[in-house]
Amino acid sequence: MRVVTGFRAPLAFTVVALLLLVAAPVMASQPTPWQLNFQDFVTPVGALVDDFHTLLLVVEFGIAIFVFLLLAYTCYRFRAASNPNPSKTTHNTVIEVLWTVIPVVILVIIAVPSFKLLYFMDKAENPDMTIKVTANQWYWDYEYPDQEGLTFSSTMLDAEDAKAAGDPRLLGVDNPLVVPVGQNIQVLVTSNDVMHSFFVPSLAVQIYGISGRANETWMRIDKAGTYYGQCNQICGVNHSFMPIKVIAMEEAEYAQWLLKAKQEFAMDNPSPELKLAAASQ
Structure with a gap:
């Protein structure tokens, strides 16, 4: 039996993961084993829910990547070998303003489609x-x-x-x-x-x-x-x-x-x- 090793191993796992992501929502009517995504939506409200979910994923991944890079830079830049005498800084006005304003802006960006979806799904206009x-x-x-x-x-x-x-x-x-x-x-x-x-x-x-x-x-x-x-x-x-x-x-x-x-x-x-x-x- 041939065993996938070296560079091909992570590539194979990546391909399998992508196939699972694509195949997961194929069955619209009920959940399926190993499903990783929503069931297929068949309503206008569902389409907006899917779009909003995608937006949140982009925002969340962006924040996670930024925080990871910031931590990596901090660990490297302020490691003990480069800083035998640690800084005693306790406040930084610019940074404190940024970490207050930026989250507010992100929440406002999320709130606009969120309220749009909430009001759209609230009730039917002139129902049949x-x-x-x-x-x-x-x-x-x-x-x-x-x-x-x-x-x-x-x-x-x-x-x-x-x-x-x-x-x-x-x-x-x-x-x-x-x-x-x-x-x-x-x-x-x-x-x-x-x-x-x-x-x-x-x-x-x-x-x-x-x-x-x-x-x-x-x-x-x-x-x-x-x-x-x-x-x-x-x-x-x-x-x-x-x-x-x-x-x-x-x-x-x-x-x-x-x-x-x-x-x-x-x-x-x-x-x-x-x-x-x-x-x-």
């Missing part, structure tokens, strides 16, 4: 549709107010059912959230009990569900596909069993799903008259 997400211990309720109040629950599948459905373990659900591609979707999130968090990485959606209030965010999925997430706030003993599955469909396919869903879940959302009749029995 609304979805209400209600968190429960330990499942999700999805409601489509624009579709005659279409409502259904989504709970996790066991390992065998998830495998049969082609879903990853702990991420498969019986009734996924289905949305159309290319529409601005207002998402209202609340809770029926403790605090939860609706988190789908590929959609760049992460918002808390709090009992007694509705938090708002939005998404526009630009690519049809299946995207997985989970509750991102510890909510009890079965916190890890609250998966989220979002299926983004083209308009025609979504319209067909709506017709089927309204029939399938009709009895899950009976009229007030039926509820009154059932209660009187």
Whole structure:
């Protein structure tokens, strides 16, 4: 067996590392082993998150390299061999001004795109549709107010059912959230009990569900596909069993799903008259 040695060894490791960086975000819908980067984003908010992340990496690496070079210069310039009599300097006005002003400037540079992103992801302007997400211990309720109040629950599948459905373990659900591609979707999130968090990485959606209030965010999925997430706030003993599955469909396919869903879940959302009749029995 041939062993890579000498100059070729670090080169080989560098190539492998680069391949991992390139291959990591290939799978958009779910995390993958040895993943080093974000999942592929498929929303406008996600694109801005990725850009902001890249900016922060550049700033952070720049600061780290500067500090390293400064330390290296200090260790060399003020080593004991060159300075038998150490300096007793305690203050330097110029340096103190610089290490105060420069960090402030860096923070301002970071703040501009940060606030831009925060306000962009805050809420949808003139949304095409609304979805209400209600968190429960330990499942999700999805409601489509624009579709005659279409409502259904989504709970996790066991390992065998998830495998049969082609879903990853702990991420498969019986009734996924289905949305159309290319529409601005207002998402209202609340809770029926403790605090939860609706988190789908590929959609760049992460918002808390709090009992007694509705938090708002939005998404526009630009690519049809299946995207997985989970509750991102510890909510009890079965916190890890609250998966989220979002299926983004083209308009025609979504319209067909709506017709089927309204029939399938009709009895899950009976009229007030039926509820009154059932209660009187």
